[in-house]
Amino acid sequence: MVAVPAAGLVIVTGAISLDHAREEAVRLGPVIGFLAAVLVLAQLCDDEGLFTACGAWMARAAAARPHRLLVYVFAIASVTTAVLSLDATIVLLTPVVFATAARIGARPGPHVYACTHLSNTASLLLPVSNLTNLLAFAASGLSFTRFAALMALPWLVAIGAEYLVFRRFFATDLDAGAQAPAVVESPEVPVFAPATVVCTLAGFVLTSAFGVNPAWAAAAGAAVLAARALAQRRTTPTRIVRAAALPFLAFVLALGIVVRAVVDNGLAAGLGHLVPGGTALPALLALAVLAAVLANLINNLPAVLVLLPLTAPAGPGPVLAVLLGVNIGPNLTYAGSLATLLWRRIVRAHEAEVNLGEFTRLGLLAVPVTLVAAVVALWVSLTVWGG
Amino acid sequence: MSVIAWIVEGTWPACVDAARVWAPEGAEIALLHVTGPEAPGVAHGAYAGLLGRASPERDPGTRLEHLADASAEHLLDAAAERLDRPCTRMKRTGRVEREVVDAAVDADLLILARDGDHSHLGPHSLGPASRFVVDHAPCPVLLVWPEPAPSVSTIPPPPTHPPHHR
Numbered sequence: 001m002v003a004v005p006a007a008g009l010v011i012v013t014g015a016i017s018l019d020h021a022r023e024e025a026v027r028l029g030p031v032i033g034f035l036a037a038v039l040v041l042a043q044l045c046d047d048e049g050l051f052t053a054c055g056a057w058m059a060r061a062a063a064a065r066p067h068r069l070l071v072y073v074f075a076i077a078s079v080t081t082a083v084l085s086l087d088a089t090i091v092l093l094t095p096v097v098f099a100t101a102a103r104i105g106a107r108p109g110p111h112v113y114a115c116t117h118l119s120n121t122a123s124l125l126l127p128v129s130n131l132t133n134l135l136a137f138a139a140s141g142l143s144f145t146r147f148a149a150l151m152a153l154p155w156l157v158a159i160g161a162e163y164l165v166f167r168r169f170f171a172t173d174l175d176a177g178a179q180a181p182a183v184v185e186s187p188e189v190p191v192f193a194p195a196t197v198v199c200t201l202a203g204f205v206l207t208s209a210f211g212v213n214p215a216w217a218a219a220a221g222a223a224v225l226a227a228r229a230l231a232q233r234r235t236t237p238t239r240i241v242r243a244a245a246l247p248f249l250a251f252v253l254a255l256g257i258v259v260r261a262v263v264d265n266g267l268a269a270g271l272g273h274l275v276p277g278g279t280a281l282p283a284l285l286a287l288a289v290l291a292a293v294l295a296n297l298i299n300n301l302p303a304v305l306v307l308l309p310l311t312a313p314a315g316p317g318p319v320l321a322v323l324l325g326v327n328i329g330p331n332l333t334y335a336g337s338l339a340t341l342l343w344r345r346i347v348r349a350h351e352a353e354v355n356l357g358e359f360t361r362l363g364l365l366a367v368p369v370t371l372v373a374a375v376v377a378l379w380v381s382l383t384v385w386g387g
Numbered sequence: 388m389s390v391i392a393w394i395v396e397g398t399w400p401a402c403v404d405a406a407r408v409w410a411p412e413g414a415e416i417a418l419l420h421v422t423g424p425e426a427p428g429v430a431h432g433a434y435a436g437l438l439g440r441a442s443p444e445r446d447p448g449t450r451l452e453h454l455a456d457a458s459a460e461h462l463l464d465a466a467a468e469r470l471d472r473p474c475t476r477m478k479r480t481g482r483v484e485r486e487v488v489d490a491a492v493d494a495d496l497l498i499l500a501r502d503g504d505h506s507h508l509g510p511h512s513l514g515p516a517s518r519f520v521v522d523h524a525p526c527p528v529l530l531v532w533p534e535p536a537p538s539v540s541t542i543p544p545p546p547t548h549p550p551h552h553r
Contacts, residue, residue: 102455112426300438336438
């Protein structure tokens with residue numbers, strides 16, 4: 001948590017003017033509220049047993065076929081990421097998927113990798129899917145529905161490309177077979193939580209049609225689920241506040257201010273001539289690749305904060321191309337970026353011999369294929385729907 | 388005589404069946420399962436990539452480690468039940484292929500299943516892990532097919548031009 005004092009420092013030293021800092025805070029405020037609501041929504045869905053029920057369903061439907069399990073994992077991880085954000089897929093769904101693979105005696109590798117890859121690749125569809133999207137959504141001036149309409153094709157194409165790469169890469173593990181589970185218990189399938197999520201999605205469409213910030217729909221959905229869980233004494237206010245991850249929200253705000261200071265102090269001029277203009281296919285490709293490289297060097301949040309002010313004036317096309325890069329790119333490096341890897345020293349912290357070779361080989365295959373396919377799909381989308 | 392059957396997800400029933408058939412009466416049979424670090428490692432990495440979500444108690448990698456341990460236990464139980472003979476269980480974690488070689492140092496026989504392509508006879512029927520174990524095993528090895536072996540006709544025809552004699 002160095003970002004908060006760093007934000008204080010750049011304000012005190014005058015690296016960023018108080019006006020710019022305030023402007024950044026006002027811009028990020030609704031984004032952060034939106035994110036908090038989605039995080040709470042996902043946690044409450046988990047409390048209602050939504051992901052456990054998904055796991056039991058996958059184990060039963062996949063029977064003893066790892067290939068089929070992979071299809072279900074792709075479907076569920078893609079929808080979870082798109083609707084409840086990538087945090088939900090990584091924190092809440094991945095353990096369920098691992099347990100499901102273990103239960104049918106399938107090798108867990110392909111399915112766990114699918115969760116982590118799709119938490120990035122399948123986070124293209126909706127503004128709520130990824131914090132990077134929320135930031136770009138605020139800057140792009142697109143409505144919720146228009147964002148989703150433009151990103152639907154790239155989302156589907158990117159997931160399809162990942163699937164083909166996975167089928168090839170993990171052919172041996174998927175062919176190894178599995179045993180049908182002796183007894184698969186059927187836990188009660190929650191109805192209220194998914195119904196609330198569907199209503200929240202409808203709320204996103206409605207609010208954006210009436211020009212209201214869709215964050216209110218997310219807040220309403222989270223409030224309904226929270227009220228019910230509290231009334232039934234299945235959660236506590238403390239748990240809900242913890243699910244909203246307040247330190248993280250402060251971190252995002254601070255990060256925004258720090259990056260603004262860096263951009264104000266010359267990075268914009270430096271990167272400015274690297275950023276291609278226009279919405280032709282080569283320009284979109286170049287932007288997406290630049291964004292992916294930057295995401296792998298400094299992590300995707302700072303990357304998107306740096307690139308947004310440079311691309312937003314050119315319209316939604318370039319902004320969405322940046323999103324393709326910063327969302328798909330992190331699959332290339334273990335832990336999303338070299339910077340994270342160096343800061344956290346994760347490998348040493350867990351004293352695990354992580355198979356960086358396998359991770360990187362998969363990333364080197366999947367990322368270029370997925371990224372190029374998604375950019376072409378975005379270009380088609382922009383041509384059909386009009387940038 | 389000590390016999391080790393290496394229990395791997397998906398292919399283990401064939402190893403257990405081979406142990407029943409080939410381990411002599413009175414042999415000490417050990418069922419070995421090794422949990423690799425990959426799956427929890429991938430989850431640790433994905434969580435670390437979520438910049439700013441630092442709370443370690445939410446790290447899914449840690450949950451995966453516990454789940455992997457429970458799953459290994461479960462698999463060894465199922466294997467022991469299928470074996471239906473007295474046996475010991477060995478649960479290890481680490482680089483899978485190296486742990487297996489290490490565990491087999493004092494064994495008189497190591498039983499393992501092919502973990503690669505099941506549809507053709509040939510070198511691809513061994514995946515990287517079993518290839519390493521076969522190449523480095525410090526004891527005799529019994530290598531079995533996880534399901535009935537493919538037909539001999541899956542071997543490609545010999546090259547039409549014989550290799551040049553030197």
